[in-house]
Amino acid sequence: MSFWLQHLPVLPIVLPLIVSALLLLLKDSRRRTRLALSYVSVLGQLAIALCLLYVSMGGFASQWPLHIAVYLLGDWLAPFGILLVADRLATIMLVLTAILGCAALPYASVRWERAGVHFLPLYQLLLMGLNGAFLTGDLFNLFVFFEILLAASYGLMLHGSGEQRVSAGLHYIATNLIASFLLLIAIAMIYGVTGTLNIAELAARAGALSGGNRQLFEAAAAILGVAFLIKAAAWPLNFWLPSTYASACAPVAALFAIMTKVGIYSLLRMGSLLIPTGAPAAFGGEWMYAVGLATLLFGTIGIVATQQAERLIGYCVIMSSGTLLAALGMPGVTLTGPALFYLINSVLAIGAFYLLIEMVERPRRFGADVLAVSLEAFDLEDPSMSDRSDDVVGVAIPAAMAFLGMSFVCCALLVIGLPPLSGFVAKFTILSAAVQSSTTDAPSLAAWSLVACVLISGLAGILALSRVGIRLFWGEEIVTPRLHPSEAAPVGILLLLCLGLTFWAEPVMEFLDDTAQLLDNPQAYIEAVSSAPAVRQIGEATP
Template sequence: MINWLQHAPVYPIVVPLIAGAAMLLLADKHRILRASISVLAALAQLAAAITLLALAAGAGDIWPKGVGVYLLGDWAAPFGIVLAVDRLSAVMLTLTAVLGVASLFYSLARWDRLGVHFHSLFQFLLMGLNGAFLTGDLFNLFVFFEILLAASYGLILHGSGVARVSAGLQYIAVNLVASFLLLISIALIYGVTGTLNLADLAVRAGTLGGTDRLLFEIGAAVLGVAFLVKAGAWPMNFWLVRGYSSASAPVAAIFSIMTKVGIYALLRIGSLLLPTGAPAAFSLEWMFVIGMATLIFGAIGLLATQQLDQLVSYCVIVSAGTLLTALGMPGVRLTGPALFYLVSSVLTTGAFFMLVELVERTQTFGANVLAVTLDLFDLDDPESPNRSDDVVGVAIPAAMAFLGLAFVSCALLVTGLPPLSGFVAKFSLLSAAVAEANASMQPADAWILVAGVLVAGLAGIIAFGRAGMRIFWGNDERTTPRLRVLEAGPVSILLLLCVALAAGAGPVSAYLDAAARSLDDPSLYIDAVLSASPTRAIGGH
């Protein structure tokens, strides 16, 4: 009998791959079938991610040390392709799946019909994200990066408009450069160490010296720059605001987690290389400085813009800066709270991007843009094959009350005001920073982090207070939009998850603190990967 849990780590990759490829074979007239396949695939990925979350926590004693290893092709590391699951990767997989399901349901209201192959591209994007969180070697990290980026190129151009195409081309150009840097760095590192397996690389890096060590440092520096570009760090994040704010609502929502892939890669590789004397590119000092600069840039951006979609995009930059700054602090004290903040911020910005499109329907300009888009794709033509009779939706009770409450909730979350998970995340982060300042002989960095987070929060309060008054109180031409459950539902679910995070902060924080401790002891990951035996060698299936 096949042990299905044994193959659980590969499900988040195989399921979207098969679903995306299958939908490419279906003609446009099978729109309902394609949507059904996409939804089922997304739900299956969510179930697989939750399973891995439980297994990494020790459920069933399948992974006693909290690290699961899957050998693709049944070849042992470092020669074969390895997938590795620990608490951190399981959290990222679950977060991706939750955001993916919400964004996908939102897109079913209309956005999946405003272009070709939306569902296939969406599944390939999820496949790339999942693979990046699961892979155990650098080259396949590059491969999965390229898969998610290739899918994102199609998704960011999904829809119509000169602004979207212009921003999309800039996004594509910047990410192609970053991918080129990533490939160069991988080649340098492989040429010096002879391996790309992350666990094996951590072992061999500590033995390098002389010219080899210098070349390795150069390769690591280029690698760090590539990850910082993808993480949206200053000064290499000029592409982010325009690209995210121009994308369609469900695409921008799923993009909320894409910058976190770069941060995840920095955290994963940096934690493995730290005991060997981490290269300068992965040193905590540089990460702290770049993170603080990113945080300040995001705070200034919040004050400088008044467009709601750009405000949310700057929130993504603020979250990236906060994470880089917190993770740039020594020790493990801030890592758990930083991961809690990561989860809360991704859910919040995902919900906010979708909410922005609903709020803009109350404005005359937003309604005109949507009308042009519908007309371009013949969705307002009763005889059009693309038309759905309910494309304009039905009015839900108290639509303006829902939009106002959702907007206030999102504003509270991103600024860190009580009582939602944003407050819990920032409070735990600041508490850990104060404790670090009291325990450290050099407390300046901790107090700088506290000041930066508070200033960014104040900038957010000013920016969203100003935007809320303009949208809901200061516009005499406001109209009541017609919302669909498929649109309001995903926003509500993500916000309710933030409420649940606040209510269950204890167990969630305990899980994330355990993930932080495992990162602080990379020997668990290294031993699990390098000691994994092929099943054929032990009489397996």
């Protein structure tokens, strides 16, 4: 057994940690070296994530016969030690995080990483926190990695300074501190009742609880669920998101597209392990379905009401969270595969959208959208249009406006869910599975309610994005922005990945349906954790 294969599960955490430390030691004057290290890190994380995905598909079966890579830190056996678990769901999220990291870094290297201090180290720490949150098999270390990614996101949120960033950042920090406090309280209560924080061991012990201990566990699980819902931007706990994401610089906002999905992932992970083993159903079911519909409707109202393009995308993030919560709250696992397909599509599309909007609106004064509506209503001229300038270093690439316009159309189609792109495939499979998921011959009221809310949100998205697109590309005065190839390429790559999802929708959907079936049968996960051997020395495993 080779060294790199043995330690593969821990590398997505160790690599960005080491690179962030090295970046702090290098002076800002050594910019090329710092960027080179950053690129090596994000590309390495992508390669490692793909290797772990290969493991989850049956690769390296001699080392991990259950197709789940388990790494015991400090050689402490479960459930006493800290462990990392890379199953199918975790590796999908790792690959998605690495793709966003690889796309946002070139965009940031053109301008944004020089707009403030320590951008590149914070960027690596954010990736480290995300990777750790997806890989950890321990509740307390989930809290630790949450705090790492949140601490890095606080700095990145404020990167570039400005009154609006500081104001939105304070709301963001205060809300997440409350969520972290609730998460810590819930973890303490769960440990007090069950005596363990190992997620796999918790699945076995929680199902055997009774009486007062079961009631206390249910209370702790409810608090834990609220903390996850705050991080997933569920209504009514998502008031902070539109302003926060709109205020962040474009590459940071693009990477933030996956941060709300950490809450979704946590709910899905805990629910998939606890519910089938007889534990209290505190991470799924009717309550999550109801919260999802409320979140979806809130996002629908917000997307129609807002005029600023960046805030509009924030409401698209909320709508995606609502759709996922409602779909995962439906009974059974029929909707889990389509929901994962929708998650992948929405993260890629929204990440590309944030990068694109910054390029489109670069020549425009901040707040011009809201002002344009008022001036149009009162038939006035906009005096600020004469002093717009392009102060960003770049080149006038050929057909820049054509590229931006077509990219905007693609992003809009992906977010709304219109044919022929993968957004339509994602929403269609969710609605089809919802209608077919009823146990009776006729679809249930919950299924039809989900169908109605998704269609209404799609109609609202068409109206809102069409309005913004007309204003941005068909206005009386259009200033062609100066773009750098390193800014245009990431948007194109993310959209090409969505196009690939469209062409290969059937095999991808089959893969995700298999993932859903694995989640519905958590015994393999529990067995892989409980039987993981301690490694006494490099290249030698204890039988």
